[in-house]
Amino acid sequence: MNEFYLVALLLVGVIVVNVVKQLVPRIPEAFLLIAMGWGLSFMPVFHNFQLEPEFFMLLIIAPLMFIDGQKQSFANIRKRFRGIFLLSVVLAVVTAAVVGVMTKQIEAQWTFPLALALAAIVTPTDAVAVKSMTGNNDMPKGVGEALELESLFNDATGLVMLDLALSVLSKGTFSVVEGIGHFLFVAVGGVVVGIIGGVLLVMLRFNLNRHGKNPELTTIPISLLTPFAIYLLAEHFGVSGILAVVATGIEHNWEADRLRLTSTNVQLTSRTIWNILADILNDFVFLILGISLPEVARNVTQMGWQGAAALLGVSVLIYVVMWIVRYVWALRGDSASISAFFGDRKSDERPFFARLFAVSGIHGTVTLAMAFSLPNTIAGHAFPYRDELIAIATFVILISMVVSSIVLPRKLPQKTEAYTMADLDHIRNKMVDYVILQMRSQIEDHAVREALTDQLQSQKSNRLTVDRAQSTANYNALLSETKEVVDNFLHCDDVNNRYSPEIVNIYDKILRRVLVESKRNHFTLRMKHSIKHWKKEVLWHTSHRVITHEQQRRFRDARIAENPELSEQIKQREVMRDDLLALNNEVTDTIDHYLDTVLENRLKQKHSDNDFVYLVRRTMNHFCAHIKHDYQKSAATVPDILYVQAFQHEYDFVQQGINAGYINQSIAGVLYTEINQAQLLQLQQFQETEEMALIEA
Numbered sequence: 001m002n003e004f005y006l007v008a009l010l011l012v013g014v015i016v017v018n019v020v021k022q023l024v025p026r027i028p029e030a031f032l033l034i035a036m037g038w039g040l041s042f043m044p045v046f047h048n049f050q051l052e053p054e055f056f057m058l059l060i061i062a063p064l065m066f067i068d069g070q071k072q073s074f075a076n077i078r079k080r081f082r083g084i085f086l087l088s089v090v091l092a093v094v095t096a097a098v099v100g101v102m103t104k105q106i107e108a109q110w111t112f113p114l115a116l117a118l119a120a121i122v123t124p125t126d127a128v129a130v131k132s133m134t135g136n137n138d139m140p141k142g143v144g145e146a147l148e149l150e151s152l153f154n155d156a157t158g159l160v161m162l163d164l165a166l167s168v169l170s171k172g173t174f175s176v177v178e179g180i181g182h183f184l185f186v187a188v189g190g191v192v193v194g195i196i197g198g199v200l201l202v203m204l205r206f207n208l209n210r211h212g213k214n215p216e217l218t219t220i221p222i223s224l225l226t227p228f229a230i231y232l233l234a235e236h237f238g239v240s241g242i243l244a245v246v247a248t249g250i251e252h253n254w255e256a257d258r259l260r261l262t263s264t265n266v267q268l269t270s271r272t273i274w275n276i277l278a279d280i281l282n283d284f285v286f287l288i289l290g291i292s293l294p295e296v297a298r299n300v301t302q303m304g305w306q307g308a309a310a311l312l313g314v315s316v317l318i319y320v321v322m323w324i325v326r327y328v329w330a331l332r333g334d335s336a337s338i339s340a341f342f343g344d345r346k347s348d349e350r351p352f353f354a355r356l357f358a359v360s361g362i363h364g365t366v367t368l369a370m371a372f373s374l375p376n377t378i379a380g381h382a383f384p385y386r387d388e389l390i391a392i393a394t395f396v397i398l399i400s401m402v403v404s405s406i407v408l409p410r411k412l413p414q415k416t417e418a419y420t421m422a423d424l425d426h427i428r429n430k431m432v433d434y435v436i437l438q439m440r441s442q443i444e445d446h447a448v449r450e451a452l453t454d455q456l457q458s459q460k461s462n463r464l465t466v467d468r469a470q471s472t473a474n475y476n477a478l479l480s481e482t483k484e485v486v487d488n489f490l491h492c493d494d495v496n497n498r499y500s501p502e503i504v505n506i507y508d509k510i511l512r513r514v515l516v517e518s519k520r521n522h523f524t525l526r527m528k529h530s531i532k533h534w535k536k537e538v539l540w541h542t543s544h545r546v547i548t549h550e551q552q553r554r555f556r557d558a559r560i561a562e563n564p565e566l567s568e569q570i571k572q573r574e575v576m577r578d579d580l581l582a583l584n585n586e587v588t589d590t591i592d593h594y595l596d597t598v599l600e601n602r603l604k605q606k607h608s609d610n611d612f613v614y615l616v617r618r619t620m621n622h623f624c625a626h627i628k629h630d631y632q633k634s635a636a637t638v639p640d641i642l643y644v645q646a647f648q649h650e651y652d653f654v655q656q657g658i659n660a661g662y663i664n665q666s667i668a669g670v671l672y673t674e675i676n677q678a679q680l681l682q683l684q685q686f687q688e689t690e691e692m693a694l695i696e697a
Contacts (some may be wrong), residue, residue, distance in 0.1 A: 001087060001233065002545040005045045006046070009043060009289075010160060010284055011280070012147055013036045013283075013287050014284070017029065017032045017033050017283065019517040020032055022260060025136070027185075027409060028132050028133045029132045029135065029286075029294065030129055030132040030286050031401070033283055033286035033289075034286050034287075034289055034290035034293070037290020037291040037293070038291070038292060038293055038294065039181070039290075040287065040291055041290070041291045041294045041323065042291070045519075048289055048370065049291050049292065049295065051292045051369055052289060053369045053370065056365070058228060058232070058241075058584070059227030059228075060285060060288070060365075060515075061155070061286055061369070062227045062228060062231040062241065062242070062283075063227045063228070063364060064128075064278065064281050065152070065246050065249065066227035066230075066245045066246070066248060066249040067245040067249065067274055067278045068148075068152050068227065068246070068249065069245065069248065069250045070250070070252050070274070071249075071319040072149075072253070073250075073253050074251075074253055075249055077250055078693055082337040083149070083151075083337035083338060083340060084144070084150075084153060084224075086156055086333070086337055087150040087341075088153035088156075089153070089157050091150070091325075091329050092123045092157040092158060092327060093155045093157065093161070094329070095119070095123055095322055095325050096116065096119035096120050096123050096161055098119075098124075098215040099118070099119035099122065099321055099679050101160050101319070101577075102120070102318070102321055103314070104317065105116055105663070106314060107314070107385075111169070111384075112223040113165045113169045114165075115165060116161070116165040116388075117169070117374070117394060118161055118389050118393070120158050120162040120164075120165055121158065121367055121371050121389065122153070122318060122322070122367055122392075123161065124154050124367055124370070125147070125150055125156075125360075125361050125362060125363060126143065126364030127151040128285070128366050129149045129150045129362040129363075129404075131405065133405045134408050134409070134412055136406065136409070136414060136415055136623075137409055137414060138413050138414070138416070139360075139412060140353060142330045142340065143341065143357055145341060145359070146238050146330075147357070147360050147664060148356060152246060153243065154287055155366050156187065156242040156243040156246075158366075159240065159242060160182075160183050160186045160240060161183075162373075163182075163186070164182060165184070168556050169378050171379055172232070180533070185238050185239065185618045186238070186571065187239075187240055188609055189234070189237065189239030189240075189241060189281075190239040190241065190242070191240075191244070193237060193239055193244045193247075194238075194244035194246065194247025195234060195247050195248075197230045197667055198226075198230070198247060198248035198249075198250075200251065201222065201226055201229075202380055205219045205223065208222075209266055214280060215266050216266045216269055216270075219266055219550065220269060223274075226248060226252075227245045227249075230239070230245050231244060233669070247300075254264050258609075277303075277352065285364060289365045289397070291366070292365075292372075292394075293369055293394065296390060296391055297407060299391060301563065303388075303391075308391075311388060311392055311395065312395055314392055315392050315396050315399060319396055319399045319400060319403070320478050322361060323358045323359070323361065326357055326361050327358035328354075328356065330342050330350075330354035330510035331351060333352060336458055339480045341357075342354060352411075355411070356408070356411065356412070359407045362394075362404050363397045363401075365397075367393050367396070367397055367456065368390075369396060371390040371394070372394070374386050374389060374390070396443075418664055418666035418667070419663075423615060424670060425460075425608070426600075427608075427667055428459070428671060429460055429462060429609070429610065429611075430514070430603060430606075432457065432651075433603055433608070433673065434649070435456055435646050435649040435650050435653065436453050436456050436457070437600055438455075439456070439605070439645065440453065440596055441596075444634070446589075447594070448590075448638055448639075450617075451637075451638050452638045452642055453614070453641075455643075456646060457614050459674070460611065460681075469608070471609065471611060472610070472612075474609075475612040475615050478612060478613065481509075481618060482591060482594060482595065482620060483511070484573050485590065485591070485594050486587055486590065488506070489590045490504050490507065490508055490511075490583075490587070491504070496585075503576065503579045504583070507587075510623075511623065558572075566582075580627060581627070584624055587624065588621075591620045593618075593619075595613055595616060595620075607617050640682075643682050645680075647675055647678065647679045650671075650675050651675060654668050
């Protein structure tokens with residue numbers, strides 16, 4: 001049960017941070033998540049929390065590496081293979097060697113394998129953390145690609161070097177040939193297991209997609225289980241599980257290339273699920289880092305202030321050394337593979353790109369997980385300086401994040417968006433209003449027309465950019481104008497010739513009462529009227545002892561038999577009701593025509609803030625439904641062909657905007673995506689409705 005509460009609280013933390021970051025956009029999301037994790041650590045379920053490396057690597061890092069692998073095509077990996085090897089293997093080994101030698105010189109009591117273990121722990125970098133720090137900035141494409149490809153593979157390099165260092169600590173001997181052989185076995189073996197497992201799983205999923213009746217029920221669960229299965233299989237054979245899941249992820253690009261535009265439902269659903277999981281797991285990484293910090297802080301406190309200061313000094317020195325190594329590597333590397341990322345060695349931008357690459361070497365929770373993976377005992381003795389190594393790794397993580405969060409936003413230019421949210425809302429609103437007018441002009445049934453209008457109106461999402469004060473003023477003004485239009489219609493000669501003054505006066509009285517209520521707290525008024533109505537009903541039925549419908553019918557027949565004039569009064573009321581309904585239908589058509597004209601004129605004047613027209617329409621529809629006494633009936637069913645036509649009008653509007661030049665490609669891409677998703681959702685809802693109808697039949 002504790003595991004359930006743990007996961008639930010992590011999800012709550014993700015939700016809270018995603019809300020808070022909207023309020024404080026200047027603070028990097030990673031720091032908000034770490035702070036939230038620190039806060040969660042005070043919950044009882046997280047007391048004495050210690051990061052379990054095996055759990056973390058299997059359930060968090062493995063699927064993240066699988067997702068990152070899927071984003072890389074095999075062609076790109078083959079093209080960049082030499083650069084990837086230099087960044088994620090050679091650079092990682094050189095960095096670990098330099099840091100290991102330097103640490104051994106500072107901490108004379110440490111053995112070199114122990115220093116190498118620390119160097120291996122602080123080697124892996126975290127590209128996700130970099131993106132968190134630079135969310136509002138533009139990272140040069142080459143540097144960003146270098147960071148992404150480096151972090152994709154150097155986790156495995158660090159893990160292999162740590163395993164090698166622990167092996168030396170355990171045996172007390174070191175062989176260069178044996179070390180290189182072990183490194184190659186673990187690394188190459190992981191890639192081989194990943195490729196073989198990936199090919200088999202991709203072939204299985206491909207055939208299920210091509211020949212299965214409901215492939216999404218089998219292929220998507222297989223996809224979700226793939227990184228865990230491949231990681232466990234690779235670890236079982238003693239090779240790198242991280243490299244295995246990365247290789248499998250890359251292999252899955254083959255499946256997408258082969259499927260192309262077939263099995264679109266499976267592909268779209270799978271991508272949506274993995275994108276959501278990636279965002280959640282990336283947030284989990286920083287939350288877990290924050291939750292782990294109190295345990296590290298307690299260990300550091302026990303060392304005393306002098307010991308903590310000494311460890312902090314070592315951490316700063318290690319970070320500086322790694323920064324220098326990364327800077328020199330990016331600046332002086334003269335191979336074509338390195339130049340592809342950082343530009344020509346003689347170019348003026350090369351030093352700047354090198355500094356960015358050095359500062360962006362942020363270390364994340366993988367480093368902390370590797371530190372916590374250090375055993376408590378080794379070779380029959382307590383692991384030497386285990387708490388110190390964990391503390392230094394934590395300090396290095398925090399230093400790298402703080403430095404990058406300060407430097408990168410100042411060195412990188414702000415992102416230049418092709419459009420603002422206000423621009424997008426403006427175009428989207430005009431598109432929806434245009435389509436509403438097009439569809440309303442061809443639908444005769446009022447109920448269907450209003451139901452479709454409500455659905456299309458829901459496509460608007462301009463709550464953050466609308467001027468509420470102006471919208472309220474526009475609403476009140478248009479409501480008054482619409483009421484005046486109805487008044488003029490009610491008292492025109494044509495209406496007076498066809499309806500009695502009594503009918504017109506009754507209708508006018510109802511109109512005034514309902515519209516006055518609409519400007520007040522209509523919920524409170526409705527409650528008062530409902531209570532008053534039901535009180536009268538209860539008193540009448542109780543006093544006359546009339547409860548059931550059959551009793552009501554008998555009571556009515558008896559009253560008519562006793563009073564013949566009552567029958568005539570009932571007939572007159574029925575005639576009056578029919579006249580009121582007929583007049584109400586004409587008023588409804590008048591209102592629709594007037595509001596459609598208002599909306600059309602505003603579009604011609606290039607106004608997009610037309611929600612108040614829709615709100616007035618809803619108010620008047622409520623009034624007309626009140627006359628009919630049918631406002632509690634089920635909504636009208638809109639034929640699917642009308643939705644198809646509406647979405648086609650939206651496509652046409654966007655294409656016309658592109659051709660005319662007032663809709664750019666970026667906004668068009670967003671709108672096309674929204675239309676596609678709305679169309680897909682509507683079709684799915686129709687299918688579900690038809691299936692339910694068949695079941696009920």
